[in-house]
Amino acid sequence: xxxxxxxxxxxxxxxxxxxxxxxxxxxxxxxxxxxxxxxxxxxxxxxxxxxxxxxxxxxxxxxxxxxxxxxxxxxxxxxxxxxxxxxxxxxxxxxxxxxxxxxxxxxxxxxxxxxxxxxxxxxxxxxxxxxxxxxxxxxxxxxxxxxxxxxxxxxxxxxxxxxxxxxxxxxxxxxxxxxxxxxxxxxxxxxxxxxxxxxxxxxxxxxxxxxxxxxxxxxxxxxxxxxxxxxxxxxxxxxxxxxxxxxxxxxxxxxxxxxxxxxxxxxxxxxxx
Amino acid sequence: xxxxxxxxxxxxxxxxxxxxxxxxxxxxxxxxxxxxxxxxxxxxxxxxxxxxxxxxxxxxxxxxxxxxxxxxxxxxxxxxxxxxxxxxxxxxxxxxxxxxxxxxxxxxxxxxxxxxxxxxxxxxxxxxxxxxxxxxxxxxxxxxxxxxxxxxxxxxxxxxxxxxxxxxxxxxxxxxxxxxxxxxxxxxxxxxxxxxxxxxxxxxxxxxxxxxxxxxxxxxxxxxxxxxxxxxxxxxxxxxxxxxxxxxxxxxxxxxxxxxxxxxxxxxxxxxxxxxxxxxxxxxxxxxxxxxxxxxxxxxxxxxxxxxxxxxxxxxxxxxxxxxxxxxxxxxxxxxxxxxxxxxxxxxxxxxxxxxxxxxx
Amino acid sequence: xxxxxxxxxxxxxxxxxxxxxxxxxxxxxxxxxxxxxxxxxxxxxxxxxxxxxxxxxxxxxxxxxxxxxxxxxxxxxxxxxxxxxxxxxxxxxxxxxxxxxxxxxxxxxxxxxxxxxxxxxxxxxxxxxxxxxxxxxxxxxxxxxxxxxxxxxxxxxxxxxxxxxxxxxxxxxxxxxxxxxxxxxxxxxxxxxxxxxxxxxxxxxxxxxxxxxxxxxxxxxxxxxxxxxxxxxxxxxxxxxxxxxxxxxxxxxxxxxxxxxxxxxxxxxxxxxxxxxxxxxxxxxxxxxxxxxxxxxxxxxxx
Numbered sequence: 052x053x054x055x056x057x058x059x060x061x062x063x064x065x066x067x068x069x070x071x072x073x074x075x076x077x078x079x080x081x082x083x084x085x086x087x088x089x090x091x092x093x094x095x096x097x098x099x100x101x102x103x104x105x106x107x108x109x110x111x112x113x114x115x116x117x118x119x120x121x122x123x124x125x126x127x128x129x130x131x132x133x134x135x136x137x138x139x140x141x142x143x144x145x146x147x148x149x150x151x152x153x154x155x156x157x158x159x160x161x162x163x164x165x166x167x168x169x170x171x172x173x174x175x176x177x178x179x180x181x182x183x184x185x186x187x188x189x190x191x192x193x194x195x196x197x198x199x200x201x202x203x204x205x206x207x208x209x210x211x212x213x214x215x216x217x218x219x220x221x222x223x224x225x226x227x228x229x230x231x232x233x234x235x236x237x238x239x240x241x242x243x244x245x246x247x248x249x250x251x252x253x254x255x256x257x258x259x260x261x262x263x264x265x266x267x268x269x270x271x272x273x274x275x276x277x278x279x280x281x282x283x284x285x286x287x288x289x290x291x292x293x294x295x296x297x298x299x300x301x302x303x304x305x306x307x308x309x310x311x312x313x314x315x316x317x318x319x320x321x322x323x324x
Numbered sequence: 325x326x327x328x329x330x331x332x333x334x335x336x337x338x339x340x341x342x343x344x345x346x347x348x349x350x351x352x353x354x355x356x357x358x359x360x361x362x363x364x365x366x367x368x369x370x371x372x373x374x375x376x377x378x379x380x381x382x383x384x385x386x387x388x389x390x391x392x393x394x395x396x397x398x399x400x401x402x403x404x405x406x407x408x409x410x411x412x413x414x415x416x417x418x419x420x421x422x423x424x425x426x427x428x429x430x431x432x433x434x435x436x437x438x439x440x441x442x443x444x445x446x447x448x449x450x451x452x453x454x455x456x457x458x459x460x461x462x463x464x465x466x467x468x469x470x471x472x473x474x475x476x477x478x479x480x481x482x483x484x485x486x487x488x489x490x491x492x493x494x495x496x497x498x499x500x501x502x503x504x505x506x507x508x509x510x511x512x513x514x515x516x517x518x519x520x521x522x523x524x525x526x527x528x529x530x531x532x533x534x535x536x537x538x539x540x541x542x543x544x545x546x547x548x549x550x551x552x553x554x555x556x557x558x559x560x561x562x563x564x565x566x567x568x569x570x571x572x573x574x575x576x577x578x579x580x581x582x583x584x585x586x587x588x589x590x591x592x593x594x595x596x597x598x599x600x601x602x603x604x605x606x607x608x609x610x611x612x613x614x615x616x617x618x619x620x621x622x623x624x625x626x627x628x629x630x631x632x633x634x635x636x637x638x639x640x641x642x643x644x645x646x647x648x649x650x651x652x653x654x655x656x657x658x659x660x661x662x663x664x665x666x667x668x669x670x671x672x673x674x675x676x677x678x679x680x681x682x683x684x685x
Numbered sequence: 686x687x688x689x690x691x692x693x694x695x696x697x698x699x700x701x702x703x704x705x706x707x708x709x710x711x712x713x714x715x716x717x718x719x720x721x722x723x724x725x726x727x728x729x730x731x732x733x734x735x736x737x738x739x740x741x742x743x744x745x746x747x748x749x750x751x752x753x754x755x756x757x758x759x760x761x762x763x764x765x766x767x768x769x770x771x772x773x774x775x776x777x778x779x780x781x782x783x784x785x786x787x788x789x790x791x792x793x794x795x796x797x798x799x800x801x802x803x804x805x806x807x808x809x810x811x812x813x814x815x816x817x818x819x820x821x822x823x824x825x826x827x828x829x830x831x832x833x834x835x836x837x838x839x840x841x842x843x844x845x846x847x848x849x850x851x852x853x854x855x856x857x858x859x860x861x862x863x864x865x866x867x868x869x870x871x872x873x874x875x876x877x878x879x880x881x882x883x884x885x886x887x888x889x890x891x892x893x894x895x896x897x898x899x900x901x902x903x904x905x906x907x908x909x910x911x912x913x914x915x916x917x918x919x920x921x922x923x924x925x926x927x928x929x930x931x932x933x934x935x936x937x938x939x940x941x942x943x944x945x946x947x948x949x950x951x952x953x954x955x956x957x958x959x960x961x962x963x964x965x966x967x968x969x970x971x972x973x974x975x976x977x978x979x980x981x982x983x984x985x986x987x988x
Contacts, residue, residue, distance in 0.1 A: 096574075099578060100577075101574055101577055101578065121577060121580050121581065121582055122580040122581075122582070123580075124580060125578065125579055125580020125581075126580070129578060130574075130575070130578035132572070132574060132575060132578075135571055135572060135575055136572070137570060137571065138427035138428065138429065138570060139429065139570055139620060139625035140620070140624075140625065141570075141624065141625055142340075142624065145624055145625070145626060148626075149567050149568065149570070149571060149579065150579060203578075203579060203580075365775045365779070366773070366775050366776045366778075366779035367775050367778050367779040368779065388804070391804070392778070392803070395778070395799075395802070395803050396775060396778065399799065399802070400774050400775050400778075400799065401775070465794075466793075466794035466795055466798060519903070520900075520901075521901070522880075522881070522901040522902060523867075523901075523902050524770070524790065527768070527770060528770055528792075531768075531770065531771050536771065536793075538771070538772070538773045538774065538793065538795075538796050539793045539794075539795030539796055540795075541795055541798075541799065544795075650773055650775065650776065653767070654773075654776055654779065655748060655764060655765075655766045655767070655773065655776035655777065655779050655780055656751075656765055656766050656767025656768070656773065656776055657767055657771065657772075657773035657776055659771070
């Protein structure tokens with residue numbers, strides 16, 4: 052539903068992304084991986100309609116994304132940025148309600164509040180609605196912002212609603228392992244509900260575990276694309292990331308990508324046990 | 325145990341009072357202060373004289389004391405109260421809008437150069453008005469100063485927007501820095517003019533910079549009406565956009581907000597509101613900072629409450645400060661800026677220390 | 686403290702404040718019940734007040750402004766409506782004046798317009814810092830307060846005094862170059878240039894203004910002070926506490942090598958006396974002249 056066709060972004064003499072084509076489809080979680088500076092976040096911003104591509108076009112259901120009014124676009128796609136800071140003390144419910152399109156001056160907000168509560172429930176923070184956002188842990192805050200993105204899609208006017216896309220830029224960047232898994236399970240559930248999900252992520256193993264499709268970017272170009280199993284290729288990854296990587300099989304049949312610097316130790320450690 | 329207690333207290337504190345109740349209470353306070361402002365003044369004419377004053381205004385009373393009541397109630401106190409309400413509402417709303425746009429709780433309504441430009445124009449009018457600029461200024465009569473102040477503010481804002489606009493987009497960071505630079509420039513030009521002025525002009529400048537509503541008149545009330553209407557029309561279009569800006573400009577765009585439109589309407593409204601307020605009442609600080617803060621402490625940072633609430637609260641604050649300004653050392657009068665800072669600063673400090681001020685995440 | 690208690694306390698405080706403000710509003714109503722025939726003058730401007738006192742009209746004055754510093758009793762005996770240029774319309778009207786005599790400097794203009802619109806007789810007094818303007822002001826004020834003959838006497842005396850001052854001035858052979866220092870702040874002197882009352886008084890006293898190249902009252906650099914090279918320095922005395930530091934003027938590096946410092950020629954005078962341009966103007970100028978030219982040979986002894 053959201054499709055980039057031969058998109059490039061040029062800043063000065065540098066091509067941040069170069070002739071990239073990417074489609075994200077409803078019901079699928081597409082993970083974008085790649086080294087720092089590969090152009091992942093730039094691609095996400097282009098797909099979000101935030102950044103105008105220098106060349107090429109992004110289409111939303113065959114319409115040029117730049118021609119879609121922002122309000123109409125917001126009914127079809129929501130974005131969770133890498134880090135969102137709030138300058139004023141909001142409660143959790145208020146942050147989530149920022150996602151809702153509510154007319155008036157906030158006296159009759161019950162419909163929006165209900166949608167916001169539902170979204171909070173979906174991210175497992177139903178008990179948190181009256182807490183101040185800045186008192187929450189990083190993982191909890193990230194889930195609040197995801198709830199806000201869900202609330203945005205949930206409160207879209209029925210006339211504009213349609214299959215929706217959610218774009219997330221490293222939502223798990225500063226989270227511990229448990230929270231990484233919680234957040235990704237949540238995102239995966241959205242894809243399973245029929246939404247198109249684009250996820251920029253650094254952790255190859257998490258990407259492999261949750262994504263339906265992985266796009267590997269390097270130096271602004273797409274270096275590889277495919278199912279997780281196909282893409283976890285030692286040579287391709289090592290070449291792309293510029294360091295020796297090894298793909299190790301775990302006992303339960305899963306596959307893990309690890310830098311060779313620690314695989315030796317890991318294997319030795321496993322052997323010692 | 326104590327930690328849990330503290331946590332509960334915080335949870336309870338985060339629950340905001342119902343918005344309808346807040347608006348009702350604020351409106352009640354505004355009406356009360358407006359009635360007091362009409363009823364109280366150094367001449368001692370009270371509201372009991374209102375029927376006589378109205379009769380005199382309608383041309384029914386030839387009695388000189390009824391004429392006097394009419395003058396005091398209808399020509400002095402009523403326009404004064406209305407202007408106080410306008411100035412307070414305009415400054416408080418602009419303050420809230422600037423703080424939202426720049427995501428900074430300390431942003432000032434004068435940040436986009438309106439106040440400094442208006443001040444420069446006012447200084448120029450005072451200093452050059454009886455010198456080289458006399459042919460230009462004399463025909464405007466007693467309205468030369470407000471007219472000059474308004475256009476001074478407007479021109480500065482237009483310059484600022486021209487500087488900050490890049491390929492049709494307004495860069496918020498550039499806006500902020502250029503605003504500070506333009507303010508400094510206007511300040512130094514003003515300083516140069518002040519240096520070239522005599523001591524009487526200097527006193528006039530100082531008094532103007534402390535603000536006063538003593539020059540209120542019906543002409544000024546009618547002059548600010550279009551600006552009041554413009555603010556009322558603009559605010560409903562801005563609340564959601566400014567809420568989005570609290571998350572960041574990109575996030576606002578993601579939420580479906582036309583960010584350029586929000587920026588432009590916000591700046592145009594602020595320029596008009598502050599320009600008109602400074603023109604009729606001189607420089608009045610503090611309201612633009614305090615009213616939005618108190619509103620955020622009361623009902624949270626949602627602009628749908630903060631903007632209209634700040635307007636009502638700002639109007640109330642300035643009306644009450646004006647009552648004190650005209651009564652404290654009657655028959656003389658205090659500059660209203662002094663009253664606001666003197667009474668408002670300790671109250672504000674108390675609120676901040678008790679409830680904690682909004683920092684980032 | 687319970688929420689309910691706190692609410693009561695706030696409501697109580699609000700009521701008390703409202704009561705206080707209402708009381709403020711009402712207490713005047715008794716004071717303003719004035720006798721219809723009584724003349725109640727509001728005097729705005731230091732020179733206006735000084736002239737009214739000199740004409741013996743002080744009983745009629747109900748209030749003055751803060752520039753009415755002479756006689757000192759004016760501000761202690763009479764109500765003050767504040768600074769001349771920051772008047773309040775209702776404040777002025779609350780004094781129930783029947784006649785307002787105001788320096789043309791009175792303001793702000795909107796307030797003056799409103800006061801004039803109230804029907805109270807309002808007399809503008811022109812402000813000119815010249816010898817001729819003083820008797821003019823006296824006659825005008827005397828006329829409006831019904832003391833024309835006293836005013837005529839006073840005006841004639843002032844004119845005679847100025848005439849005698851002028852004849853004395855003509856005796857001066859060697860005119861001195863005099864610098865008027867208004868204040869010294871942070872080691873910088875603010876001097877009186879052309880167009881100031883100080884300049885006018887220096888001329889009347891038969892001195893040349895050393896700061897003739899300066900326009901208005903301006904702070905000047907030490908180098909500039911040295912360039913002025915005054916024979917004498919006139920400073921303002923402001924009672925015992927010398928707030929403006931003008932008495933230290935001769936210690937400024939820029940003045941230390943000038944003739945004024947070498948002869949320690951520092952003259953202190955009261956500011957309103959010297960610059961007020963009221964009835965005392967000729968005597969102030971005369972005092973300054975005597976201080977500048979103390980030797981009998983320089984000014985001819987008055988006959």
